[in-house]
Amino acid sequence: MARAAKSSGQTGEAVEAAIAGDIQAGALPPGSWLKQIDLERRYGCTRTDIRRALDRLTTRRLVQHIPERGYYVCLPDDRRKAELREIRVILEMAMVDFLAATPEAIAELRRLAERFAEASAAGTHLERYESNREFHVYLTGLSRNRELAALIVDLRGHLPATPVMQWHSQARIEQSAAEHFAMVEALAAGDGPRLKALLADHIRQPTR
Amino acid sequence: MARAAKSSGQTGEAVEAAIAGDIQAGALPPGSWLKQIDLERRYGCTRTDIRRALDRLTTRRLVQHIPERGYYVCLPDDRRKAELREIRVILEMAMVDFLAATPEAIAELRRLAERFAEASAAGTHLERYESNREFHVYLTGLSRNRELAALIVDLRGHLPATPVMQWHSQARIEQSAAEHFAMVEALAAGDGPRLKALLADHIRQPTR
DNA sequence: CTCCGCATTATTGGCGCCAATATTGGCGCC
DNA sequence: GGCGCCAATATTGGCGCCAATAATGCGGAG
Structure with a gap:
C-alpha cells in the first residue's frame, strides 16, 4: 500500500521520502521495476517529481538505473x-x-x-x-x-x-x-x- | 574558465563533475549565483542536465537552492x-x-x-x-x-x-x-x- | 511443437514552451 | 535630491509532447 500519497503536499523531497519509505517497508519489493507511470499515479505527482526522486534514490543506492530500461529496487546485498x-x-x-x-x-x-x-x-x-x-x-x-x-x-x-x-x-x-x-x-x-x-x-x- | 565543456560527452554525471570541479577550483566563487542559462552555455548541455547536476550538488551541499530564486555556491563555513x-x-x-x-x-x-x-x-x-x-x-x-x-x-x-x-x-x-x-x-x-x-x-x- | 522474426505496444527520457515569480530600471512624487 | 512604486525584463520550474528504444505478442516456417 502506498503511504501518504499527499497529492498536493510540497512535492519534492516528499516523494523521495515516500518511495524510500515504501522500499524500506517492503511495499516495493527488491528487484521490482519502478515504472514511472505507476509511480506518478501511486504518489499522485508529476513525472518530473518522480524522475528527481528516482535520481536521488539512485545516488543513495536504494535503486539502480539502467538507461533506456528503467529503475529497479536494489537487491539485498x-x-x-x-x-x-x-x-x-x-x-x-x-x-x-x-x-x-x-x-x-x-x-x-x-x-x-x-x-x-x-x-x-x-x-x-x-x-x-x-x-x-x-x-x-x-x-x-x-x-x-x-x-x-x-x-x-x-x-x-x-x-x-x-x-x-x-x-x-x-x-x-x-x-x-x-x-x-x-x-x-x-x-x-x-x-x-x-x-x-x-x-x-x-x-x-x-x-x- | 570552464573546464572541459565536452559538448557531446555522455552528459549526466559529467556536468555534475564539471561544475563541482569549477567550484572547487574557484572558477565559480562561493556565493555566486548559478544561472541556468549561463551554465547550459558554459558546459554546452541542455537545461535538463543542468538541473539534474544542480539538484545533486545541492544534496552534496556544494550549492544551495532557494525556490524561485536559484542556486548559489555555498559559502565557506x-x-x-x-x-x-x-x-x-x-x-x-x-x-x-x-x-x-x-x-x-x-x-x-x-x-x-x-x-x-x-x-x-x-x-x-x-x-x-x-x-x-x-x-x-x-x-x-x-x-x-x-x-x-x-x-x-x-x-x-x-x-x-x-x-x-x-x-x-x-x-x-x-x-x-x-x-x-x-x-x-x-x-x-x-x-x-x-x-x-x-x-x-x-x-x-x-x-x- | 518449437523457435525465430517482425509488427505492435509500452516505456523512457529529452526538449522546449509557458505560466508564475523575482529582479531590474525608470519615472514620478515627496 | 532621495525614495518608493510600478512597468518591463529576466529567470525559474512545471508540464506535456514526442522521438528513440526496448519489451511483448503474434504468426509463420522448419
Whole structure:
C-alpha cells in the first residue's frame, strides 16, 4: 500500500521520502521495476517529481538505473549490509565523544526508549521500526558535530530492504529495548566507553 | 574558465563533475549565483542536465537552492569544514583496520607519493591538488570495506571552495609530501597505530 | 511443437514552451 | 535630491509532447 500519497503536499523531497519509505517497508519489493507511470499515479505527482526522486534514490543506492530500461529496487546485498553496519559502528562510537547530554535530553531519551519498549511488547512492526528509529535519531542529534549527526542519519537511509518484517525473535526485540535503556543510563552516568560498547553490540545485531 | 565543456560527452554525471570541479577550483566563487542559462552555455548541455547536476550538488551541499530564486555556491563555513575534517579523521583511521596492502599496492603508493613530492617541489597548484588527491584515493581504495572507501572518497567531494589556492607555506607542502612517504612506510611495516597517527595529523592540517 | 522474426505496444527520457515569480530600471512624487 | 512604486525584463520550474528504444505478442516456417 502506498503511504501518504499527499497529492498536493510540497512535492519534492516528499516523494523521495515516500518511495524510500515504501522500499524500506517492503511495499516495493527488491528487484521490482519502478515504472514511472505507476509511480506518478501511486504518489499522485508529476513525472518530473518522480524522475528527481528516482535520481536521488539512485545516488543513495536504494535503486539502480539502467538507461533506456528503467529503475529497479536494489537487491539485498549481504556484503554491503555488513559493511554499512560496520560503518555505523565506527561513526556512532565516534559520535559518543561529541555527545552533549542535558538532563532534558536524557529524559526525552528515556521517553523514547519507553515508547520502543511498549511497541516491542504490543505494537505493529511499523511502530517498532519508527520508535526504534526515533530513539537512534534523537540520540544522534545530541552530537555537537552536526555533520557527523547528519551523516549517521543519512546512512540509515542507505540500507535497502530486508525491512522491519523479519525482526527475529520476540526475545531479541525485547533485548533491544533493554539495550536502549542501558544506553540511556550509560549516557546519564557519563560513561562513554560503556556507551560505545553497548552501541557497537546493539548495531551489530543481525537486524537493527 | 570552464573546464572541459565536452559538448557531446555522455552528459549526466559529467556536468555534475564539471561544475563541482569549477567550484572547487574557484572558477565559480562561493556565493555566486548559478544561472541556468549561463551554465547550459558554459558546459554546452541542455537545461535538463543542468538541473539534474544542480539538484545533486545541492544534496552534496556544494550549492544551495532557494525556490524561485536559484542556486548559489555555498559559502565557506569554518565550522562545517572543521567537522568534516574530523569525520575524515574518524573514517580514515577506522579504514586502517581494513587495509589490505599487497607489495604492488605499496609500490604504487610510493610512486604516487613521489609524484606529489615532485609536484610540491615544482608543479602548479592543480598538479599538487590532483596528485595529493590521487594518493589519498588510492590509499583509500585498498580498504576491504568497499563502502567505507566509497564514503571517504565521497566526503572529499563535499567540501566547498577554499581550494588549492591557499595551501600555506612551501614548508608545509613539503612536510605533507614527507608525511605521505612516512605513511607508506608505516603501511609497509604493518604498523597500523603509527599509520593512524600519521593520518590523523596529516588530515588535521589547516588545509589538506 | 518449437523457435525465430517482425509488427505492435509500452516505456523512457529529452526538449522546449509557458505560466508564475523575482529582479531590474525608470519615472514620478515627496 | 532621495525614495518608493510600478512597468518591463529576466529567470525559474512545471508540464506535456514526442522521438528513440526496448519489451511483448503474434504468426509463420522448419
